[in-house]
Amino acid sequence: MRVFAALVRQGMKVMLAYQWENYMGLVGNFAFLLLFSALWSALLRGDPEAQARMLSYVFIGQLLQNWTFTPTWELAGRFRMGDVALELAKPLSLPVRVLGDFLGRNIVRVLRALPAFAAVGFLMGIRLPDWPQFGFFLLSAGLAWVINASLYVGITLISLWTTYFDQAHQILDFLEGVFSGFYVPLWYMPPALAAIATYTPFPGMFFTPAAIFSGGLQGAEALSALAVQALWAGGSLLILYGIWLGGVRKMTVMGG
Amino acid sequence: MEDVMITVENLRKEFKILRRRPGFLGTLRSLLSPEYEVRTAVDGISFTIRRGELVGYIGPNGAGKSTTIKILTGIMVPTSGRVVVDGLVPYERRVENARRIGVVFGQRTQLWWDLPTIDSFELLRHIYRIPAGVYKQNLELFTDLLGLGEFLNTPVRQLSLGQRMRADLAAALLHNPRLVYLDEPTIGLDVVAKERIRRFIKEINRERGVTIILTTHDMQDIEKLCERMILIDHGRVVYDGPVEEVKRRFGQHRILVVDLEGAPEEVSVEGAEVIRRENGRVWLRFNRDEISAAQLIHRVGQRYNIVDLTLEEPEIEGIIARIYEEGV
Amino acid sequence: MLHALRCYLLLVGAQARAQMQYRFNFFAQVFSMIATYMGQFIALSWLTDRFGSISGWKLEEVILFYALAILAWGFAVSLFFHLVSFEDQIREGLFDRALVRPLNPFVQLLAGQSPIAGTGQLVFSIAAFLWATGRAGVVWTPLKLLYLLGVAVGSALILGAALVTVSALGFFTRRTYTFYWSLVFPARQLVHYPLNIYSQVVQWLLTVGLPFAFINYYPAHVLLDRAADLPWPLLAYLTPLVGVVAFAAAYGLWCLGLRSYVGAGS
Numbered sequence: 001m002r003v004f005a006a007l008v009r010q011g012m013k014v015m016l017a018y019q020w021e022n023y024m025g026l027v028g029n030f031a032f033l034l035l036f037s038a039l040w041s042a043l044l045r046g047d048p049e050a051q052a053r054m055l056s057y058v059f060i061g062q063l064l065q066n067w068t069f070t071p072t073w074e075l076a077g078r079f080r081m082g083d084v085a086l087e088l089a090k091p092l093s094l095p096v097r098v099l100g101d102f103l104g105r106n107i108v109r110v111l112r113a114l115p116a117f118a119a120v121g122f123l124m125g126i127r128l129p130d131w132p133q134f135g136f137f138l139l140s141a142g143l144a145w146v147i148n149a150s151l152y153v154g155i156t157l158i159s160l161w162t163t164y165f166d167q168a169h170q171i172l173d174f175l176e177g178v179f180s181g182f183y184v185p186l187w188y189m190p191p192a193l194a195a196i197a198t199y200t201p202f203p204g205m206f207f208t209p210a211a212i213f214s215g216g217l218q219g220a221e222a223l224s225a226l227a228v229q230a231l232w233a234g235g236s237l238l239i240l241y242g243i244w245l246g247g248v249r250k251m252t253v254m255g256g
Numbered sequence: 257m258e259d260v261m262i263t264v265e266n267l268r269k270e271f272k273i274l275r276r277r278p279g280f281l282g283t284l285r286s287l288l289s290p291e292y293e294v295r296t297a298v299d300g301i302s303f304t305i306r307r308g309e310l311v312g313y314i315g316p317n318g319a320g321k322s323t324t325i326k327i328l329t330g331i332m333v334p335t336s337g338r339v340v341v342d343g344l345v346p347y348e349r350r351v352e353n354a355r356r357i358g359v360v361f362g363q364r365t366q367l368w369w370d371l372p373t374i375d376s377f378e379l380l381r382h383i384y385r386i387p388a389g390v391y392k393q394n395l396e397l398f399t400d401l402l403g404l405g406e407f408l409n410t411p412v413r414q415l416s417l418g419q420r421m422r423a424d425l426a427a428a429l430l431h432n433p434r435l436v437y438l439d440e441p442t443i444g445l446d447v448v449a450k451e452r453i454r455r456f457i458k459e460i461n462r463e464r465g466v467t468i469i470l471t472t473h474d475m476q477d478i479e480k481l482c483e484r485m486i487l488i489d490h491g492r493v494v495y496d497g498p499v500e501e502v503k504r505r506f507g508q509h510r511i512l513v514v515d516l517e518g519a520p521e522e523v524s525v526e527g528a529e530v531i532r533r534e535n536g537r538v539w540l541r542f543n544r545d546e547i548s549a550a551q552l553i554h555r556v557g558q559r560y561n562i563v564d565l566t567l568e569e570p571e572i573e574g575i576i577a578r579i580y581e582e583g584v
Numbered sequence: 585m586l587h588a589l590r591c592y593l594l595l596v597g598a599q600a601r602a603q604m605q606y607r608f609n610f611f612a613q614v615f616s617m618i619a620t621y622m623g624q625f626i627a628l629s630w631l632t633d634r635f636g637s638i639s640g641w642k643l644e645e646v647i648l649f650y651a652l653a654i655l656a657w658g659f660a661v662s663l664f665f666h667l668v669s670f671e672d673q674i675r676e677g678l679f680d681r682a683l684v685r686p687l688n689p690f691v692q693l694l695a696g697q698s699p700i701a702g703t704g705q706l707v708f709s710i711a712a713f714l715w716a717t718g719r720a721g722v723v724w725t726p727l728k729l730l731y732l733l734g735v736a737v738g739s740a741l742i743l744g745a746a747l748v749t750v751s752a753l754g755f756f757t758r759r760t761y762t763f764y765w766s767l768v769f770p771a772r773q774l775v776h777y778p779l780n781i782y783s784q785v786v787q788w789l790l791t792v793g794l795p796f797a798f799i800n801y802y803p804a805h806v807l808l809d810r811a812a813d814l815p816w817p818l819l820a821y822l823t824p825l826v827g828v829v830a831f832a833a834a835y836g837l838w839c840l841g842l843r844s845y846v847g848a849g850s
């Protein structure tokens with residue numbers, strides 16, 4: 001645990017070294033916020049309650065983008081350069097190091113984004129959830145981080161086995177795009193699909209925390225969503241670990 | 257003056273490096289009131305180079321060689337000073353200047369990485385608008401002199417470093433430039449490859465009268481190729497003149513190596529400095545203006561029993577190394 | 585001018601030959617495009633299923649906006665996408681090579697990629713476009729085909745101008761990826777939806793500032809025979825002109841950037 005904390009601190013330092021480039025990312029966030037808020041305002045005209053909820057949903061969604069940002073292409077780049085053997089030689093296993101690094105960077109990203117988001121949220125009149133609900137949100141956001149980071153790092157590690165990991169990555173992107181609620185929250189999906197999606201890991205990557213924040217998931221509903229999310233967080237870690245072990249075996253036995 | 261190729265007067269180049277401040281407020285402040293650190297890479301350099309000269313432009317890492325070459329090729333505008341190359345100010349008339357010069361940056365190739373070598377030459381033929389006759393003649397000549405034949409159809413990325421450098425040299429000369437800049441053309445090459453490249457450079461300079469500016473860290477390149485060298489350090493010229501003269505000017509020190517009988521505990525001789533000891537063998541450095549070799553041998557002989565001795569002449573390599581380390 | 589064009593074609597041909605040496609995975613590219621756009625198509629169809637239309641536009645019509653944007657992007661990617669990675673060229677000193685050759689460095693930069701790199705995108709774009717115009721019930725006339733040609737060229741130039749601007753900013757800041765991902769990419773997404781969902785200010789910005797509205801929103805009105813609905817129908821016919829002006833402006837900025845790059849030193 002102490003080692004992991006050191007990794008996180010290292011990631012934070014790396015992130016702090018970059019300067020204005022990071023604030024550029026906020027421009028992109030607010031462009032998407034503009035897009036989604038305009039879209040939902042248009043679609044939900046005449047239902048102020050739903051409108052307010054969706055505004056809150058897309059608002060927190062963009063902040064979550066900073067939190068679950070996983071630049072796995074850096075990792076893939078290092079693999080392409082042939083540094084895999086080097087990675088295997090290090091004492092601490094690669095997934096642990098990568099997760100620590102990502103967590104550190106994501107913490108800095110969010111802290112950095114907070115003032116601007118607070119200002120924009122105030123201007124948009126975003127409602128904050130009350131305390132217990134906010135606690136649920138924080139918990140859910142934490143679990144969302146675990147699912148995102150594990151699945152994406154796992155998918156990248158598939159490159160240890162096959163050259164088709166790009167495609168695997170795209171399939172994950174696709175499924176996440178459709179079922180995580182990034183474009184359309186589960187409320188507005190066709191009900192049958194939404195019922196299925198509930199039990200996949202994808203809503204846990206985005207929808208669950210955003211819905212809890214916006215008040216769309218409350219009480220028992222929120223608790224059951226959190227339970228599914230927690231199960232998937234564990235599952236994703238297992239998936240990551242499995243892919244890593246398999247990859248290491250393949251690398252060491254077959255020589256890459 | 258018709259026979260002057262390059263005039264450089266009081267050339268200066270300062271790099272401004274933005275000093276970054278940490279944190280969000282720091283970034284904001286850096287945006288509003290940027291604070292710069294100035295690094296002077298070239299600090300008032302002047303020289304002239306005549307047509308047909310082959311000049312070694314040398315100095316330690318970071319001395320400002322590449323920066324000077326970038327200014328001369330028109331890639332960079334100097335902070336102040338005057339530069340005229342073949343009647344043009346290169347950074348004002350970059351394209352026109354580019355037509356007349358050839359450049360080899362030894363550290364990276366000018367060729368198209370994924371294409372057969374010959375394809376790069378073909379592309380350059382069109383870019384430089386080389387007449388068909390000239391192109392054919394040059395290609396044949398260079399293929400012959402540099403032995404390009406064996407790899408003309410091999411993609412550049414598959415060439416060995418020596419082959420690539422030869423191809424790069426040919427590419428830089430296809431359009432009959434009057435002036436060629438070679439920035440470390442022998443970097444990383446083995447002895448044989450270096451020798452081949454040196455012969456070619458010499459040949460081109462002598463037969464075609466091409467003016468050549470050569471930067472290198474290999475003093476053999478300089479000794480074998482150049483009559484004149486310009487030595488710079490910290491962006492200033494510390495020596496400009498014949499290569500031989502350097503030895504006379506800075507090479508007053510010679511070394512006497514003696515094997516002494518019985519390996520005495522302590523060795524000291526007036527007029528010389530012990531710079532190294534290995535059992536009975538002692539290296540003595542002395543200044544030939546103060547004491548002659550014969551005198552020194554005599555003095556050593558008076559105090560110790562000499563078994564054997566050799567006298568080491570100053571090597572340019574060593575001289576330059578000492579100038580780098582200790583200054584002029 | 586002629587020399588520059590000749591050299592451009594020769595250099596692009598050389599790039600094509602170079603890229604042929606690597607196993608060019610056409611299908612991987614098409615797959616990637618399908619994966620990228622299919623998610624958005626699906627999301628869009630859910631929305632229109634549920635809400636009927638978006639600010640008065642039916643699903644088929646919104647899909648036409650998409651398709652026009654994708655078509656333009658297909659062309660732009662084929663010709664200009666490598667400009668996004670210009671920062672690598674600057675950092676590794678590769679751009680300096682262009683400066684010691686007697687050919688406009690802009691031409692040399694543009695010629696740094698061959699269209700075959702984007703063939704997958706382009707084929708996908710055209711297929712998607714044909715499918716979408718079929719669904720939207722676009723009635724084709726020779727005049728409309730000619731119009732489409734103008735729109736395609738103009739749109740590719742508008743997107744090209746954006747990418748040239750990204751590379752020009754690279755001269756000043758030594759960064760290019762960040763400008764693409766945080767400015768151009770989101771702006772492209774904005775015009776995937778009908779412009780009239782946005783406030784007047786945003787509509788103006790996408791018309792005058794970053795004129796992506798000319799890529800799909802205005803032209804779609806003509807293809808759907810609804811140009812009369814526009815506050816100013818002429819807007820629908822300006823795409824080629826806007827493309828040329830935007831590209832010229834971007835080139836101007838690029839030249840300024842080059843001046844600053846050569847002045848500051850690389």
Ligand SMILES: Nc1ncnc2c1ncn2[C@@H]1O[C@H](COP(=O)(O)OP(=O)(O)OP(=O)(O)O)[C@@H](O)[C@H]1O
Pocket residue numbers: 271272273295296297315316317318319320321322323324849850
């Ligand atoms: N773009 C730049 N920005 C800031 N400083 C620079 C830049 N280019 C060069 N310098 C600095 O200018 C000085 C001279 O560099 P230059 O590359 O000319 O040295 P050099 O003599 O070619 O050295 P070497 O033998 O290592 O090639 C160095 O201190 C270097 O750090």
Ligand SMILES: [Mg+2]
Pocket residue numbers: 321322323
């Ligand atoms: Mg150098």
